[in-house]
Amino acid sequence: MLRPKIPTMPTPTGLITPPAVVEPTTVLQHHPAPAPAPAASPRPTIQLTPGAALALIGGGTAVVLVVGAVLVSMLLAVAITGVSVAICALVIRSLITAETKRR
Numbered sequence: 001m002l003r004p005k006i007p008t009m010p011t012p013t014g015l016i017t018p019p020a021v022v023e024p025t026t027v028l029q030h031h032p033a034p035a036p037a038p039a040a041s042p043r044p045t046i047q048l049t050p051g052a053a054l055a056l057i058g059g060g061t062a063v064v065l066v067v068g069a070v071l072v073s074m075l076l077a078v079a080i081t082g083v084s085v086a087i088c089a090l091v092i093r094s095l096i097t098a099e100t101k102r103r
Contacts (some may be wrong), residue, residue, distance in 0.1 A: 048056070
């Protein structure tokens with residue numbers, strides 16, 4: 001009848017290199033020279049003015065407030081949806097039980 005076809009392992013194509021052999025080397029111990037004085041950083045230093053600091057704080061506060069408002073509104077939407085589904089379930093259940101009592 002039906003027999004599953006077992007895939008064969010494909011043979012590699014192209015040039016195959018043998019694995020590299022790593023040989024251990026000897027470690028020479030020497031006394032390190034004293035470290036030179038640190039050189040000046042190639043990146044410029046950022047200095048914030050009071051106005052820029054207030055702008056950053058205001059922007060961060062605005063972002064936090066907007067994200068918080070979005071999350072709270074999503075939570076309220078889920079809660080209102082859950083309450084409305086529960087009320088619909090109660091109404092349907094009462095209609096079904098009233099229908100069975102009338103018969």
